[in-house]
Amino acid sequence: MERTATQPASWPRRLVWSFMAVCLGVMATLVFINVVLRYGFGTGIAATEELSRLLFVWMVFAGALAAYPAGEHMAFTSLVMLLRHRPMVMKAATALIRLLVIVACGLLAWGAWQQVVVGLGSHSVVLKYSTALLPLPALLCAVGIGLMAVWELVRGTPLDLGHGVEVE
Incomplete structure (x- = not known):
């Protein structure tokens, strides 16, 4: 909605x-x-x-x-909008896009997790906070966006092609 x-x-x-x-x-x-x-x-x-x-x-x-849930990330809507008159192809493209988002989030989460583990053993120079706090937001963001993409994939949510874009 x-x-x-x-x-x-x-x-x-x-x-x-x-x-x-x-x-x-x-x-x-x-x-x-x-x-x-x-x-x-x-x-x-x-x-x-x-x-x-x-x-x-x-x-x-x-x-x-x-x-992410507001549909405000960069997107190549002009490519996908070419499929808007072919519902089955559009559904397949939507599923593929969601799967690619999930894979990208998985890769980001895995890399961020490795950095969090490395950072647990060291501290910042001045404030002495754990350097694991620097990659932690990337991990949380990847998990959050990945879960939203899984939810959209399971529910079959159509792509938000709003933003007033037209095919050029």
């Missing part, structure tokens, strides 16, 4: 948006304070760079997770 501009976003999506807004706000504040300290007083806070990097990684993957 497509959400219109007048319908409110679901609570998980609002939660992710709020999380991303907090990450962005903290990052902007930290970077601003560090710039003022460096150029105004010749000093700085080393932890701002590490924390900003960590928050940026989490924000990006949270955004990717929130974008």
